[in-house]
Amino acid sequence: MAEPGTYKKLQIKQFPVRGLRETAEGRYWRGFESPQVVQQVGGVTHVDFMQESPYDFAITSSTRVFLYNGKTKKMKKQFTRFKDKAYSGCLRSDGKVIAAGGETGLVQVFDAGSRSVLRQLEGHTRPVHTVKFGTDKLHVFSGGDDATARWWDVATGAQLTRLDGHSDYIRAAAASPVGPEMWATGGYDHTCNLWDVRSGGSTVLSVNHGAPIEDVAFFPSGSLMATAGGTSVCIWDVLGGGKLLRRVTSHQKTVTCVKIIADIGPPSLLGGEDAPNASTRMITGSLDGHLKIYDLDKFQVCHASKYPGPILSLGLSGDCGTMAVGLANGILSIRNRKKPRDTVLDLSGDPAAPSRAVRRRRVPSMNTGAYRYFMRGQGAKAGASDFKVTAQRRAKLAVFDKKLRTFHKAEALDAALATGQPEVVVSVLEELAAMGCMQDAIAGRDAFGLAPLLSFLCRFLTEPRYVRLLLTVAQQMLDVYGGVVGQAPAVDEKLRLLKERINVELLAQQDLFAVQGMLDTLLAGSMR
Known part of the structure; x- marks a missing residue:
C-alpha cells in the first residue's frame, strides 16, 4: 500500500468551453423570468402598453380585446363589442380609453373603466388593421384595407383628414416623436409614406421597402425610421430625404413586428462595469419564432430568444420591466424582469438628472456581537518587509x-x-x-x-x-x-x-x- 504522502491527487479532465461566454447584454435580457403563458381564443395579433405607470397593456385576439393589469399581469377587462374579428386594440397614454379596429371597417373607442362604447368612427369601407392614438390624446389615426388612412377627432367623432396614396392594404402606422402631426404608414404596396395631417392629405416622403410592410417604428430622435417586411428590416434617414442607411436581414421568415426601445435601463442594474450602456435597442419578431435584439451602434444581433410558435406581435413596458409576446397559435407570453433585492433611490443634487434605482450592497454593522468583529484582519496581506511562514496544508482527498x-x-x-x-x-x-x-x-x-x-x-x-x-x-x-x-x-x-x-x-x-x-x-x- 502506498504511503499517504506519496499519493498524488487525481487530475480531473478539463474540456474546452462549448459555447461563447455570456455577455452583459445577454445577462440583461436573460434577467426576465420564465414566461407566464396565457392561452387565448385565437392568434394574438397586437400588444400595446400604456406609457404611464402601472403600464397596463391591451392585447387583441380573434373577436376580443383584453386589458391586463400591469402589476399583477392578470386580465381585468375584456371588450367584446365586435361583430367579427378585432384588430389593433390600443391604449391611450393614460390608460383610460381604448380604441380598436375591426373586420367591418368600424373604429370603436371604449371607456377602459366601464367598457362602454364612447365613439364609433365610420368611414373605412374595408377592415381596419391599424389604430393609434395621437400624442395629444384627442385624436385617433387609422389605416385599413381600403388603402386609405384617416385622422379622427375623438371628441366629435368627425373625420378631419383622409390620406390617399397607397395602392394596397395599409397594415402599419406610427407617429413621429418630434411632432404629433407627422405620421408614417406602411402598406402591402411595399411603400412607407410620411404624412402631415395638417396639409390635407399630401405625402411628405415615400420610400420603397421592397416587400409588403408589416410594421413601422420611429427612433426616439425622429430622424430615423424602421420598416419591417419580408425577411428584412430597413433603417431610413427621414431628414436625409428617405436615404436607406441599413438593411438588416437576420430572420428566415417574415418579420411581423419591430419596436425601438430608447433606454433599456441604468447600467448599475445590468451587471457591473461590463454591462451594456443605456442606449437604443431594436427588437424584432418573426414568423420563424425568433425574437431578436439589435445593438444599433453596429446593427448587429446582441441577443435572441426562441418562442414555441410564429410571433405576430410584441410589446415592452416603458420601464422595461415587462415583455409581452403574442404568437399565432394563441399563446400570450408575459415575462417580468427580476428586480434587485436591495435597491435605493439615487437622488443626486443635479435636478436635471433623473432619479434611478441603484443597487447597493448592504454592509452589516461591526460590533462585538458580530462574527466578523472577531475574524477581522484574516484577509490582510503581508507587507513587503514581513516574514511570511507558509503552512503546509494536508491535501484533502475526495x-x-x-x-x-x-x-x-x-x-x-x-x-x-x-x-x-x-x-x-x-x-x-x-x-x-x-x-x-x-x-x-x-x-x-x-x-x-x-x-x-x-x-x-x-x-x-x-x-x-x-x-x-x-x-x-x-x-x-x-x-x-x-x-x-x-x-x-x-x-x-x-x-x-x-x-x-x-x-x-x-x-x-x-x-x-x-x-x-x-x-x-x-x-x-x-x-x-
Missing part, C-alpha cells in the same frame, strides 16, 4: 481518491459515479485503464451495482468527448456479463436503451459520412 490510494477499484468507480459529474467519472475510468484494472472494477457487480454504470453509459456514450473511452468500457462490460444477460429485468432494460442509443448514433454517423462525401465532391470540383 472519496474516489481515497479508494484509488488504497486500490479499492470498484469502490472508487462507485464513488465517482455518485458525484454525478461526467468529467470525474471519465478521469477515474482513464486512471483505472492506465493501472490495467478496468475489468476488475467492472466485474463482480449485482444488478443494483450495475444500474449506475449502465445509466451513465446510456447518457454519455454518444458524447463526442467521451465516446472513445466509453465504447471500450461498454465492450469490456459486455464481455464480463454477456453470459448472464436476461436474469435481471432492470439490467435488461438498460441494455436495451443502450442498444437504441448506439443505433441512433450509427445512423447519425452514416448521414455525416454521406454529407462529407458530398462536400468532398464539391470541394474537389471547386479546386479544378
Whole structure:
C-alpha cells in the first residue's frame, strides 16, 4: 500500500468551453423570468402598453380585446363589442380609453373603466388593421384595407383628414416623436409614406421597402425610421430625404413586428462595469419564432430568444420591466424582469438628472456581537518587509481518491459515479485503464451495482468527448456479463436503451459520412 504522502491527487479532465461566454447584454435580457403563458381564443395579433405607470397593456385576439393589469399581469377587462374579428386594440397614454379596429371597417373607442362604447368612427369601407392614438390624446389615426388612412377627432367623432396614396392594404402606422402631426404608414404596396395631417392629405416622403410592410417604428430622435417586411428590416434617414442607411436581414421568415426601445435601463442594474450602456435597442419578431435584439451602434444581433410558435406581435413596458409576446397559435407570453433585492433611490443634487434605482450592497454593522468583529484582519496581506511562514496544508482527498490510494477499484468507480459529474467519472475510468484494472472494477457487480454504470453509459456514450473511452468500457462490460444477460429485468432494460442509443448514433454517423462525401465532391470540383 502506498504511503499517504506519496499519493498524488487525481487530475480531473478539463474540456474546452462549448459555447461563447455570456455577455452583459445577454445577462440583461436573460434577467426576465420564465414566461407566464396565457392561452387565448385565437392568434394574438397586437400588444400595446400604456406609457404611464402601472403600464397596463391591451392585447387583441380573434373577436376580443383584453386589458391586463400591469402589476399583477392578470386580465381585468375584456371588450367584446365586435361583430367579427378585432384588430389593433390600443391604449391611450393614460390608460383610460381604448380604441380598436375591426373586420367591418368600424373604429370603436371604449371607456377602459366601464367598457362602454364612447365613439364609433365610420368611414373605412374595408377592415381596419391599424389604430393609434395621437400624442395629444384627442385624436385617433387609422389605416385599413381600403388603402386609405384617416385622422379622427375623438371628441366629435368627425373625420378631419383622409390620406390617399397607397395602392394596397395599409397594415402599419406610427407617429413621429418630434411632432404629433407627422405620421408614417406602411402598406402591402411595399411603400412607407410620411404624412402631415395638417396639409390635407399630401405625402411628405415615400420610400420603397421592397416587400409588403408589416410594421413601422420611429427612433426616439425622429430622424430615423424602421420598416419591417419580408425577411428584412430597413433603417431610413427621414431628414436625409428617405436615404436607406441599413438593411438588416437576420430572420428566415417574415418579420411581423419591430419596436425601438430608447433606454433599456441604468447600467448599475445590468451587471457591473461590463454591462451594456443605456442606449437604443431594436427588437424584432418573426414568423420563424425568433425574437431578436439589435445593438444599433453596429446593427448587429446582441441577443435572441426562441418562442414555441410564429410571433405576430410584441410589446415592452416603458420601464422595461415587462415583455409581452403574442404568437399565432394563441399563446400570450408575459415575462417580468427580476428586480434587485436591495435597491435605493439615487437622488443626486443635479435636478436635471433623473432619479434611478441603484443597487447597493448592504454592509452589516461591526460590533462585538458580530462574527466578523472577531475574524477581522484574516484577509490582510503581508507587507513587503514581513516574514511570511507558509503552512503546509494536508491535501484533502475526495472519496474516489481515497479508494484509488488504497486500490479499492470498484469502490472508487462507485464513488465517482455518485458525484454525478461526467468529467470525474471519465478521469477515474482513464486512471483505472492506465493501472490495467478496468475489468476488475467492472466485474463482480449485482444488478443494483450495475444500474449506475449502465445509466451513465446510456447518457454519455454518444458524447463526442467521451465516446472513445466509453465504447471500450461498454465492450469490456459486455464481455464480463454477456453470459448472464436476461436474469435481471432492470439490467435488461438498460441494455436495451443502450442498444437504441448506439443505433441512433450509427445512423447519425452514416448521414455525416454521406454529407462529407458530398462536400468532398464539391470541394474537389471547386479546386479544378
